[in-house]
Amino acid sequence: MTTTSAGQKRVRLAADPADFARLGLNPLSTAQFEDGLRTDPNRRGSYEWWYFDASLDDGAKLVVGFYTKNPATPGTRLAPFVNINLDLPDGRSFERTFAADPEQFSASTDGCDVRIGDHRFSGDLQTYRVSASVENVTVNVTLNGTVPAWRPATGYEMFACNGVEKTFAWFVAVPNGRVDAEYSVDGQVVKTTGVGYHDHNWGDAPLRELMHNWYWGRAQVGPYSLIAAHITAEKAYGYEPLTTLHLARDGVVVADDGTKVAVTTDRIGIDAPSGKPVADILTYDYRAGPDRFTIAFEREETLLRTRFIDVVPPAAKLLARLMRFDAAYLRFTGTLVLRRYLDDVLVEEYTETKALWELMYLGKTRLPVT
Template sequence: MAPDRTTPARMGNTPEDYARFGIEAGSIKPHEDGLRTDGGPGSYEWWYFDAHLDDGAKLVVVFFTKEFTAIDKPLAPMIRIDLTLPDGTTVEKLAEFDAKAFSASTETCDVRIGDNVFAGDLQTYTIHAKAEDVEVDVTLTGQVPAWRPESGHWLFGTEAEQVFAWLPSVPEGRVEATYSIGGKTSTTTGVGYHDHNWGNTLMLKLMHHWYWARGSAGPFSVIASYITAEKQYGYSTLPVFMLARDGKLIADDKSKVTFEELGRYTDTGTGKPVANVTRYTYTDRTERYVVTYTRHSDLSTMKFVDGLKGPKKAAAKLSGFDGAYLRFVGEVRVEHYVGESLEESYVDDALWELMYFGKARP
């Protein structure tokens, strides 16, 4: 009986990989946050922003070249605004536009969809977005420098022909935000994050599921993710970890990270297995940093098929696709050990997500 063969999946980190994508190891340039695809069939791309605001609100804004599950379609720009008000009320808006409403620079981040703007230079960003009666204006100023895990390009396939790319352009920054709903306006400050994603293959064909989180506690800022590739790629695990202290990178070697899922349960709405606690431990000789995310409640639980309409919905159900997205709210705790001695511990509020494309594994 022939052994099972799996297709390779890896993070691009060779000189040839960097040359292929026109980037440099350890040096991030503004063009990396500019348009990286042509927006046409066979690609997807989005620019993402989120913030915890000091008045208790939470804000997410995303500019898309198209729905990322429809990459074979031509350019079909969209804007998404998710706003959770201080009283817990959540408003989710999606605005769709004609292709001619879209423009974007390849030299820097300057994305325009109609009158909406997402622009910046890896340090300072301005975002203006409006969908129906919800309007937001944001200034984001980076406090942790742009970073990426090695090349930031995950490569799948025997020829590394399938690409998923990710750039945390602002791992953490100061936010000034004005938001309004139905003409009622609030202005506040907060802490924010911006990243940029693109690729040339449906993510659900490459990835079974992933946890992704960011957060800050005390002097520490963290970005952490744990990606599990699809069955074709042997369910390979692809960890990501970045820890900064006082705005300076102190840890990002993925080989030193272990990941744990604790307190598992099955989410009733999506049927997906979820960890109440996710923990990333970074061990460097005698020092350890333990980053623990503890779920308090769900901000969003969504089956992708529920967002589809008509023939698309019928086709997805027929194929058995049951992908889901869950966003959690809770706390992040950062602990610093030297040997077995706990030297520091900080805790703060956090948001994180579980993207689950595949079937729940036994």
């Protein structure tokens, strides 16, 4: 955490030369240490995770995360766990979690080499390997990047209140890559390929204190790969928005300035199981001179719903209810349409029917204004 000067924005992306110097980062390149351990995992309030997802050519979808602790409730010392979500083409879904003892965790500060028990997540900004096996689900994947590692400016999003800045950081080691995957359920082994992604997040304050909610998604659509995120800060930060976009064509970045993006949500309804307002249509509209890109996600299915009150330890449930802690995580799939305009003339249009995106809803429910 850092102290701030009077008049500073409540929510900002750390992008000034002084920010790069303070954080020891190069504004023109990334480095392997940025994907290594960046926090003290035993410090209360800190958290960190390494994330992988893939859309596989056989129709399966796979998400694997390695965590130092639960990022929604990080007021503990090191409490590592591995989480696997596997959605099969036949409609079956599996979520498996391995909770480890602190001594079963290790991570390098020089680069990504994370071990939790017998599970491992490692790589060098180009090639990554992820292996995990929990109960009847086993996954072994190799991810080879096709787009260079990236971060928005420093990757540090800063939240200022009462003269103190708190941090949420984001490093995208593989914005898009080819995947060779082997997974099994109950010993039935499937080998396939696909498209994948890996990023790394960390922070120094509980997420629920900083962010009310966020939408995040990534996809490969035609020759374009994209990452799009829209954060709404918590009430203490005025519910201010912060948008990030990374758009590459054939591996070359063509748009990555979130300040040039307008975000709209349409057909908002209440998701009954979670009680959260969910947009059926989420659109990012990027404009820079004569160039314009619109990126529209249209929800067709909710793959996963997790109410955090259902997964906190039993001893903490009463306190969580008294605090009205009703955070939820939802993962969606549906259609993504990307359009490119030049001087308001449509020049390209591509559709992806298996896009994957999420809504993390950490704050108290805010119903849409009608």
